Each structure stands twice: as C-alpha cells, then as structure tokens.
Amino acid sequence: MLGRLRARLGYLTARKLMTSHYAVQQPKIWRWMEGQFARMAALGDVAAQSFYGHILYFRGRGYGAKLEGVRLLRLAAEAGDVKAAYQMGVISLSEDASHGPDGSEAARWWSQAAEAGHPLAAVRLEQLYRAGGHGLAADPQQADRYKAKAEQLGL
Numbered sequence: 426m427l428g429r430l431r432a433r434l435g436y437l438t439a440r441k442l443m444t445s446h447y448a449v450q451q452p453k454i455w456r457w458m459e460g461q462f463a464r465m466a467a468l469g470d471v472a473a474q475s476f477y478g479h480i481l482y483f484r485g486r487g488y489g490a491k492l493e494g495v496r497l498l499r500l501a502a503e504a505g506d507v508k509a510a511y512q513m514g515v516i517s518l519s520e521d522a523s524h525g526p527d528g529s530e531a532a533r534w535w536s537q538a539a540e541a542g543h544p545l546a547a548v549r550l551e552q553l554y555r556a557g558g559h560g561l562a563a564d565p566q567q568a569d570r571y572k573a574k575a576e577q578l579g580l
Contacts, residue, residue, distance in 0.1 A: 429468065436465040436473060466497055475501035475509040482512070502534060510538040511546045518559060528553060528561030539571060544578035547571045 439461035442448040449455060462480065465473035474497045482494030495516060501509035514534035518526045532553060538546035551571040557563030 432461075432464050432468055435461040436470070440476075471501050471504040471506050474498070474504070475506040478509060479512065482516075502537070505541070507538050507541045507543045507546075510534050510541070511543050511549075514538065514546065514549065526559040528557075528559030531559070532561055539574055539578075542578060544575055544580040547575035547578055548580055551575060 439458040442454065442458055448458070459477075459480075462473060462477040466477045478494045478497030478501060480494070481490045482498060485491055485494055495513075498509045498512050498516070502513045511534070514531040517531035517534060518528065520526050532550060535543075535546040535550045535553070539550055548571075551568050551574075553561060554564045554568035554571060
C-alpha cells in the first residue's frame with residue numbers, strides 16, 4: 426500500500442512538472458518523470474497508461490517506444506479511456522512495417538469512442554463510412570447516423 430501511495434505521489438509530481446519547460450528539457454529530470462509515468466502505467470492506472478502511451482507513441486525515441494505506446498494505448502482503450510480509443514482508431518488506419526491500414530478496426534475503436542462522447546471520433550466515423558475503403562464497405566446509413574451523433578456531441 427505504501428508503494429502504491431509513493432507511486433501515485435511521484436506520478437502526480439511528474440505530471441505537475443510537465444507544465445515546466447525547464448523540467449522537460451533537463452535529461453535527468455525527464456528520465457525520472459518517465460520512470461514515474463511508467464511505474465504508474467505498470468500498476469494498471471488507466472489514465473497513466475493513456476497519458477504515457479501518448480507520450481511514447483508521439484514523442485518516444487525508436488520503434489520500441491512507439492510499440493510500447495501502442496500497447497499502453499490499447500490497454501487504456503480496452504479499459505474505457507475515450508482518448509486512447511480515438512487514438513487507436515487513428516493508429517489502425519496508419520500503415521507501418523508491421524501492418525497496413527484496417528478500416529474495420531478503426532471503425533471499432535472510433536465507435537467505442539463516439540459512444541462514450543468523443544465528437545471527433547463520430548466525425549471520423551462519418552467520413553470513413555461515407556468513403557469506405559481499407560477493408561470497410563461504404564455505408565451511407567451508418568455515415569448519416571454518425572453525422573447526427575457528431576452534431577449531437579457539438580460538432
């Protein structure tokens with residue numbers, strides 16, 4: 426229990442330090458901060474998995490960091506994190522050495538995010554269903570449904 430408390434306090438301190446340009450630019454401080462993010466994500470904290478997954482995917486150095494970012498984002502999305510689910514949809518449509526774009530996988534993640542209230546996921550779903558492609562057939566009825574959902578969510 427004391428270990429989890431220390432992990433939470435370290436994580437909250439590291440998140441607070443993210444607002445400091447100086448702290449982020451200092452290699453020793455940044456390594457400590459990354460350790461706090463990684464420790465909290467390893468303990469299963471969904472918010473930490475989503476946050477650190479985003480950092481690794483977009484700012485991590487090397488292919489391994491990007492893969493770890495995807496893994497953490499997937500864990501967070503499966504646990505119900507809306508931003509991570511949206512990002513998994515974006516990743517599903519990207520192409521890299523290990524996989525090609527997968528429209529049905531993107532639709533699955535964006536559907537989860539849209540149903541949880543992510544307006545941009547509804548817009549992207551509307552566009553995906555309107556155009557089709559990447560293994561997903563065009564479906565004007567689904568496109569209209571998600572267009573209405575996006576309008577309901579404020580876009």
